[in-house]
Amino acid sequence: MIRVGSVILLVVTLGGWSNAFAGEADDLQNMIDRARQGAKDLEALDEHKAVTDEITFLRVWLDEAWKQRSQQHYDEVRAVLDRCDAQADMVRQRIVASQLSAQAAEREKALKRTRAKIDETKKAIEAATIQKAALGAKGRK
Amino acid sequence: MRTLALFAALLLVGACSTPPKPPELEAFEKLRSDPAAAAASKRAPDLVLSADRLLAVSRDQWQSNDLDDSRYSALVGQIKLKHALALAEQDIAKKRMAVADEQLTAATDEQLRLQRDLNALNNEVALIKQLNDAAAEREKLAEQLNAAQQKASADKQTMAEQLAAERQKATVGEKISEVELAIKTADTVKAGTHAARPYSAALDMLARAQQEFAQGNFRAAETSADMARAKAEEATVMAKPIYAQEAQGAENKALAEALSRDAAAIPNVVVRRDIRGSLQRLVLPIPCSELFIKRDTIIAPGRDAILEGIAALLKKYASFPVQIVGYTDTRGRASELLAISLARSQSVYSALVLRGADAKRMLVSGQGGAEAISDNRTVAGRARNNRIEIIFLYQ
Numbered sequence: 001m002i003r004v005g006s007v008i009l010l011v012v013t014l015g016g017w018s019n020a021f022a023g024e025a026d027d028l029q030n031m032i033d034r035a036r037q038g039a040k041d042l043e044a045l046d047e048h049k050a051v052t053d054e055i056t057f058l059r060v061w062l063d064e065a066w067k068q069r070s071q072q073h074y075d076e077v078r079a080v081l082d083r084c085d086a087q088a089d090m091v092r093q094r095i096v097a098s099q100l101s102a103q104a105a106e107r108e109k110a111l112k113r114t115r116a117k118i119d120e121t122k123k124a125i126e127a128a129t130i131q132k133a134a135l136g137a138k139g140r141k
Numbered sequence: 142m143r144t145l146a147l148f149a150a151l152l153l154v155g156a157c158s159t160p161p162k163p164p165e166l167e168a169f170e171k172l173r174s175d176p177a178a179a180a181a182s183k184r185a186p187d188l189v190l191s192a193d194r195l196l197a198v199s200r201d202q203w204q205s206n207d208l209d210d211s212r213y214s215a216l217v218g219q220i221k222l223k224h225a226l227a228l229a230e231q232d233i234a235k236k237r238m239a240v241a242d243e244q245l246t247a248a249t250d251e252q253l254r255l256q257r258d259l260n261a262l263n264n265e266v267a268l269i270k271q272l273n274d275a276a277a278e279r280e281k282l283a284e285q286l287n288a289a290q291q292k293a294s295a296d297k298q299t300m301a302e303q304l305a306a307e308r309q310k311a312t313v314g315e316k317i318s319e320v321e322l323a324i325k326t327a328d329t330v331k332a333g334t335h336a337a338r339p340y341s342a343a344l345d346m347l348a349r350a351q352q353e354f355a356q357g358n359f360r361a362a363e364t365s366a367d368m369a370r371a372k373a374e375e376a377t378v379m380a381k382p383i384y385a386q387e388a389q390g391a392e393n394k395a396l397a398e399a400l401s402r403d404a405a406a407i408p409n410v411v412v413r414r415d416i417r418g419s420l421q422r423l424v425l426p427i428p429c430s431e432l433f434i435k436r437d438t439i440i441a442p443g444r445d446a447i448l449e450g451i452a453a454l455l456k457k458y459a460s461f462p463v464q465i466v467g468y469t470d471t472r473g474r475a476s477e478l479l480a481i482s483l484a485r486s487q488s489v490y491s492a493l494v495l496r497g498a499d500a501k502r503m504l505v506s507g508q509g510g511a512e513a514i515s516d517n518r519t520v521a522g523r524a525r526n527n528r529i530e531i532i533f534l535y536q
Contacts, residue, residue, distance in 0.1 A: 054223075079213070083213070083216060083217055083220065086217060086220045086221065086224070087220050089224060090220045090221075090223045090224040090227060093224055093227035093228055093231065094223065094227040094230070096227070096231055097227045097228075097230035097231040097234060100230075100231050100234030100235055100238065101230065101233075101234040101237075103234070103238055104234045104235075104237035104238040104241060107237075107238050107241035107242060107245060108237065108241045110241075110245055111241050111244050111245045111248055114245060114248040114249055114252055115248055117252055118248060118251055118252050118255060121252060121255040121256055121259050122255060124259050125255065125258055125259050125262055128259060128262040128263055128266050129262065131266050132262065132265055132266050132269060135266060135269040135270060135273055136269060138273055139269060139272060139273045139276060
């Protein structure tokens, strides 16, 4: 009776342990999938292609995580996923920085255009002043 | 044996030496030495501090020949440092944007102000251009007007000259016509004969005037015409009295001939013509026996028939002065004969006046026995000498 009970307990324990492992694998898979989707979103955000290399690294690392998860090296998977999260944050910030830089460059370009326009206008004013003086002199004759 | 021992020693040294630095660590160190990392450490000191710690860990792990961990630490440290750099880059970009915005606003304002100035200036220029164009147009119009006025003035002057020429032409033509008329007038008084020199000069002048007129030399033609007219008038003036005298003479002659013919038609009258100086006389002797009885001085009744014809003649030829002269024969005293002859003349005069003859043109006289026309010693001669002569005088 005790032997039967021990066997049952062993089976139940082994089953629970097995179920626990299966749940962690799924969680990691979901995390990897979300991270991949996030990488795709970041790629879409990267209009200026400023962080293509970093996103490539991210994808490679996610593949590595998937590989580790397939080999049931869950700790390694978590470590890689942590690094991917940090990488994704960094990529997001760099995208923001590139967008801001692009906007700044656009403003500076607009400023340059405006200054060029100012120079043109100043030249036009100078030419018009000369023309006015010439016309005035002609009119007084 | 010795060689083998040396190889083993080298292998041992090689096994104990530091492994090659992982590329992740090298990249991390390179990134950390970037000057931008200083700005990043100000912006995100926690991240940079964490990265520095990881760099140190990675180096230690590399030194400890724990290459996988060293690589892992280097990657994570890089990520943190890049994160910090990205934040710093964002700040820089924001700052650039703020500066650019501020400068852009100022530049835009300046551009707007300059554009307003330019627009105002362009408007002024356009206005001045319009004014200049208007002035030029006005000047052009003034020139055109001036040219038109000059042309009109020239046309007017030309027309005036043409008109003056036409007037002069007409005047000269008229003058030439007047000259021709004057020459015709001169012709009527036979100036060609009676005033040959001025008449010939007038013809020459007329010919010259006509030639000059045909050549268009109106002024000279006018002068020639004036001279021709003066000459023609001179010729007329010169010829007129001669012509008038000649004409009068011819007329008188014709009248005298008519008178003579008419007088010859009167019965018992024998007409005689004689000349005394410049005067010519048509004498109608009437025997006294035709009018008076014996030595009477009053016309006998029934014997005045002959006077009817004489009175009619006097009235018909009223321009001739007439003498009524009585004559007698020579028998008797001369004074008595004069008285008888005068009385008889008076009687005839009265009888003729009674018959309508003009009394003023008749002159009465008695010559007695003078101017006998026949022999007084015979009866017939005495009868012829007793007579009344009606004498018509003319030149």
